[in-house]
Structures are given as structure tokens and as C-alpha cells.
Amino acid sequence: MKNNAFSIMEAIENIKLSGKLTTSGRVNKYDGHFLECDGFPANLGSICSVDTSDGTKTLAEIIGFKKGNNILSMFESDTKIQAGAKVSVVDEGHDVGVGDSLLGRVIDAMGNPYDGKPIGSLQDSWPLNGKFLNPLAKNPVDKPLDVGVRAINSLLTVGKGQRLGIIAGSGVGKSVLLGMMCKYTEAEVIVVGLIGERGREVGSFVRNILSGAAKNKTIVVAVPADRSPLLRIRGANRATAIAEYFRSKGKNVLLIMDSLTRVAHARREIGLALGEQPTAKGYPPSVVSLIPKLIERSGPGIDQQGSITAFYTVLADGDDENDPVVDTARAILDGHIILSRQQAQLGIYPAIDISGSVSRVMNEIVDDTHIEFARVFRKLITLYLENRDLILMGGYTQGKDQDLDLAVSLWPNLTAHIRQLEGSASNFQDSKADLLKLLGG
DSSP states (O other): OHHHHHHHHHHHHTOOOSSOOOOEEEEEEEOSSEEEEEOOSOOTTOEEEEEOTTSOEEEEEEEEEETTEEEEEESSTTOOOOTTOEEEEEEOOOEEEESGGGTTOEEOTTSOBTTOOOOOOOOEEEETTOOOOOGGGSOOOOSEEOOSOHHHHHHSOEETTOEEEEEEOTTSSHHHHHHHHHHHOOOSEEEEEEESOOHHHHHHHHHHHSSGGGGGGEEEEEEOTTSOHHHHHHHHHHHHHHHHHHHHTTOEEEEEEETHHHHHHHHHHHHHHTTOOOOGGGOOHHHHHHHHHHHTTSEEOSTTOOEEEEEEEEEOGGGOTTOHHHHHHHHHSSEEEEBOHHHHHTTOSSOBOTTTOEETTHHHHSOHHHHHHHHHHHHHHHHHHHTHHHHHTTOOOTTSOHHHHHHHHHHHHHHHHHOOOTTOOOOHHHHHHHHHHHTTO
């Protein structure tokens, strides 16, 4: 029996292939966005070139397999591709080039610069989907991070390596707040992923942040809304991979992803194309797994590494804070900042809903006095907003509730503490001092 088994293994090792292993196939199905071709050995994520009818080539990525065929998502939609067109693997697509030459540059999902100027040598590479870090080996989140925004510094203190969501509807000042944090946050490297945003907003945001002192430490990965869903996901992964690389070099990195919702929408398009069953609001199960996978890549590093403090914007469609993406993100994040339309209508910018927002690590990184004064501030502003209609109608009588009396008398000062002009910064110590002074500390 042993001799027989040995002879079989020996025979397998001595097999001579009759031909080369095929790494190409022919298109047999194409709908303008996704195509199928003859199956050939290739991994998920492999990048392929596809011959077009006008003699050029276009790129696509393998996203799945079905009945012996490879399924690919096109980088460019509505490309002229005919049945029988050749599909060939050109890159396994698992690694991205990284290095200091990226600082101050704006690149697309494939790493190409938008300004057409060459990027210097990228001496290193990093896995597009990141490297696993033992959660038990990660450094604790135990130091405050100065983000330059008074309301966040004093009332929702952020720790180095924390992951927070910014939950907002449209038109409540999300982009302005992100721009302020990019300019004023104490970070050695800033990585911004603009995923699925309007092209006009991408240009405006880039011009705003890539100026002054922040320019030489900022990298922008921009994938506008008109790009394919695959490129939007790849852009989010590339931005995260770049942040991971600099963290591994001991840098404290600020990662801003705008927006996580657009990444989820892109994954929904691909999932439905692959035949996944839709669940809540049409989101397939793959979306639920994508969000924590992406978020968990940020955070603190291990010994001798830096940290990634990450802000993920989450769009609340119709101001619905129970949206599936909002719920999934909120469950995995270390806190969330809600931008309130009511605050915006009152002219309070940044329009941060202090009552509904929370930083889950604040109590671990600031002193007890700071915690208590932030609690009192939250209580007072909540009391006022809950009774605002009654106060405006004249139904409020002073003297019946001491806490409400205090909230009414301090309301102008409370809102003044939250308000902050786009062009001004408030460091952590000044923000804390203003809070203590406001409440008599």
C-alpha cells in the first residue's frame, strides 16, 4: 500500500504539462459594467487587460467566479468590447506602491497622479487589503489628540488611534468640519479618501486643504462619483493601505474617509451583480462584512509603530440615523459625531449635536474635572433644546427648575462655545480652559 501511494506521488511530480498554463480567456458576456470570460487561473482582485473593438486595451478586476467563468468589473463603463475579446492577467493587484513621494499629492484609485506630474520613486509596497495585527499586541488609546475644533476637543475628546464616525445628512457643514480637522489636527501624516463625492467638491476640498503647512504632510486619494464601484472600493482600500504604511513607520496618522456610505453603495452594486440576495434597503450581506473589515484596519499600531486616528463620514439618507450603514458603522466605531440639521438651522457651526454624539474613550484619556464639566455642558444644552419650543412660546416660567434656568441663562455662551469660524483653530488646552471658564471652573 505504501509503495503504491509512493508511486502515485512520484507520478504526480513527474507529470509534464502538454502546454503552458493559460492566464487569458475570451469574453462571452458583457453588460457595459461587468463581463464574464472563459475561466482561467487567477485570484480575486487580479487586474486584467481587455481588448476593445477600437484596438486599445482597458482594465478590469476579477471579482468572482461563476459556472467556470471569471467575472470582472470594468474600471471604465460602457467601453467598446465585443464577444470573444481577449482578457489577460496583467497584475495580481494585491500590493500598492507607498513612500514619502506621495506626500502633498492627489492620486486616483490606481495610484496615478491627477496633475499628470510624475511621482518620485516609491521604494516600498503594502498589501492593498492590509496586514493583520494581533489585537492583544495593539497599543492602548490613552492620549488625547488635538483636532483644533473646540467643541470636539472639550466635549468629545478624541484619543490617538480612535475611530469615529461623522454622521450627517446633506448640507449641514460636513466638508467644512473635515477641512478644519485636516488643517488643525496634530498629526504627522494626513490621508484623505474622497470616495464617491462630486467632482466639483473634490476639487474644492483639495484646493482648501492642500495649502499652507498641511500640504506637505497630506495625501489625497480621490475617486469621484462617476467612477466604477470597483474603483471606489479600491480607492478606500488604497487610502487605508497608505495610512497603515505610515503607521508602521512610527507616524501618527489622521485618516479621513469621506464617505463610508459611498463605499457601501459601491459594494452593494457589485454584490447584487454577483447575485447576492438584498436585505435591508437593498444591501447584500457582503456590505455588512466590508464595513468592519475596513474600519478595523485603522486604530493604534503595535510596539514601535504609530497610530491611525480615523474619521469616517456616514451619510444619513433623509437624516435617518437608523440607516443600515449607520447602524453597522456605529456598532464597530469608538464613538460618533452627529451633525444636526436643527443646529445648522440655528446658525450653530460646526453643527455638532452634543447630546447625540459620544466619544467612547474620552473618560479614559482626560481628567475627572474635564469629564464632569463636559457632562454638565451636555446636560444644559440638552435641557434647553428639549424645552426650546416652550421657551419661545412664552410657556417657560423662571424659578421652577434650577437646571433649566441655568441652561436658559447660559444658552448664548453654550452656543458660542460650539461655534467656530472655519479659519480659526482652538487647541486642546485652550478648548478645555474655555469649557471650565464657561461653567465656573
